[in-house]
Amino acid sequence: MLKNFRDGLIHAVGYDADIQKKYCNAKFDRSLDASGMCIVPGLVDGHTHPVWAGDRVHEFAMKLAGATYMEVHAAGGGINFTVDHTRKASEEQLLKDFEERLRRMLRCGTTLVECKSGYGLDVETEVKMLQVMENAKKNVPIDISSTFCGAHSVPKGKTADEAADDVINVQLARIKALMDSGELELDSIDVFCEKGVYDVEQTRRILHAGKEMGLLINFHGEELNYLGSAQMGAELGATAISHLEEVSDEGIAAMATSNTVAVVLPTTAYILRLRAPPVRKMIDGGVPVALGSDFNPNAFCLSMPLVMHLACVNFRMTMNEALCAATLNAAASVGKSHSHGSLEVGKVGDMLVINAPRWEHLIYQLGGQDHVIKHVIRRGDVVHSN
Numbered sequence: 431m432l433k434n435f436r437d438g439l440i441h442a443v444g445y446d447a448d449i450q451k452k453y454c455n456a457k458f459d460r461s462l463d464a465s466g467m468c469i470v471p472g473l474v475d476g477h478t479h480p481v482w483a484g485d486r487v488h489e490f491a492m493k494l495a496g497a498t499y500m501e502v503h504a505a506g507g508g509i510n511f512t513v514d515h516t517r518k519a520s521e522e523q524l525l526k527d528f529e530e531r532l533r534r535m536l537r538c539g540t541t542l543v544e545c546k547s548g549y550g551l552d553v554e555t556e557v558k559m560l561q562v563m564e565n566a567k568k569n570v571p572i573d574i575s576s577t578f579c580g581a582h583s584v585p586k587g588k589t590a591d592e593a594a595d596d597v598i599n600v601q602l603a604r605i606k607a608l609m610d611s612g613e614l615e616l617d618s619i620d621v622f623c624e625k626g627v628y629d630v631e632q633t634r635r636i637l638h639a640g641k642e643m644g645l646l647i648n649f650h651g652e653e654l655n656y657l658g659s660a661q662m663g664a665e666l667g668a669t670a671i672s673h674l675e676e677v678s679d680e681g682i683a684a685m686a687t688s689n690t691v692a693v694v695l696p697t698t699a700y701i702l703r704l705r706a707p708p709v710r711k712m713i714d715g716g717v718p719v720a721l722g723s724d725f726n727p728n729a730f731c732l733s734m735p736l737v738m739h740l741a742c743v744n745f746r747m748t749m750n751e752a753l754c755a756a757t758l759n760a761a762a763s764v765g766k767s768h769s770h771g772s773l774e775v776g777k778v779g780d781m782l783v784i785n786a787p788r789w790e791h792l793i794y795q796l797g798g799q800d801h802v803i804k805h806v807i808r809r810g811d812v813v814h815s816n
């Protein structure tokens with residue numbers, strides 16, 4: 431099998447490779463039966479915030495007692511709590527914690543992960559987070575797609591308009607210089623478009639500025655309140671929008687027309703007790719649906735197999751759809767479906783050997799799914815064995 435992975439790329443496949451259809455939720459039911467084991471592509475995590483300091487375990491009790499996400503923020507917790515700690519943390523400490531999280535993701539089968547900044551909200555700390563991502567790329571055998579999310583929250587002491595100006599004129603300007611000099615490699619720009627955070631027009635301004643710099647648009651929209659951000663994102667040609675619990679029928683139609691990927695996040699809906707996004711309507715309406723773990727101090731889950739399980743039970747996705755969403759469609763959400771997300775000639779040789787007679791065991795087992803993963807192969811190399 432491994433002879434097919436010289437240079438880390440797939441040169442030939444030993445079975446019928448017609449398993450997924452680009453940008454759609456196609457069937458994926460022809461797993462390879464190799465000595466009682468199955469093979470699936472390496473998993474792609476389409477939305478995470480894994481670089482930060484300051485866990486928020488204390489907030490969990492508030493949420494269990496019924497506090498909403500915005501009530502936790504108003505009480506001094508939430509994103510701004512993590513921002514305070516991340517600003518104080520050294521780059522070395524952030525890198526050490528981040529690399530440990532990446533290694534745990536790898537053991538759960540993730541071979542490509544989208545990673546957002548967003549706990550700095552000022553130019554120094556945002557750049558520090560992005561540099562941590564850059565350094566981790568050299569040390570951990572996992573592919574990282576970096577996203578600048580300087581507009582993740584409105585920092586203390588600024589209005590949203592002032593903060594949007596700072597993101598555009600100060601943060602993006604510095605990031606562009608670092609990208610031009612080759613010190614940073616970024617794929618996407620993100621904004622938390624939400625009532626009480628950035629409104630649709632502020633979000634549009636920031637995303638437009640990022641697009642002008644060549645970044646893909648991949649932002650948080652329609653999570654807690656309906657704002658019409660899906661329509662705005664579609665107008666701007668967004669590559670992806672995530673959350674979408676409150677997306678409207680018009681938003682779904684607009685996203686289908688612009689071929690914008692919907693990145694849905696079952697752990698977040700679960701922990702915040704939000705209603706499920708209308709995944710069935712999105713799939714039936716022609717929107718490509720992807721999955722992300724949304725690993726962050728609020729939704730503390732690194733395991734894509736667990737996310738796929740929740741997607742099937744709580745979002746009523748089929749197991750085929752969940753696998754496609756956690757591989758090819760998640761790769762499309764970061765503009766990497768040409769190289770990642772399926773076992774096709776010319777793509778990277780990322781795959782999982784599943785220690786079970788059917789690949790569905792990856793989803794079937796609730797918790798402990800890493801036990802089902804026998805090997806994680808990244809670019810043709812076995813990088814983890816269980």
Ligand SMILES: N=CN[C@@H](CCC(=O)O)C(=O)O
Pocket residue numbers: 479508509512622650653698724726727728729
């Ligand atoms: N909703 C906004 N951002 C994150 C949560 C960040 C946090 O609570 O620290 C998310 O994607 O779920």
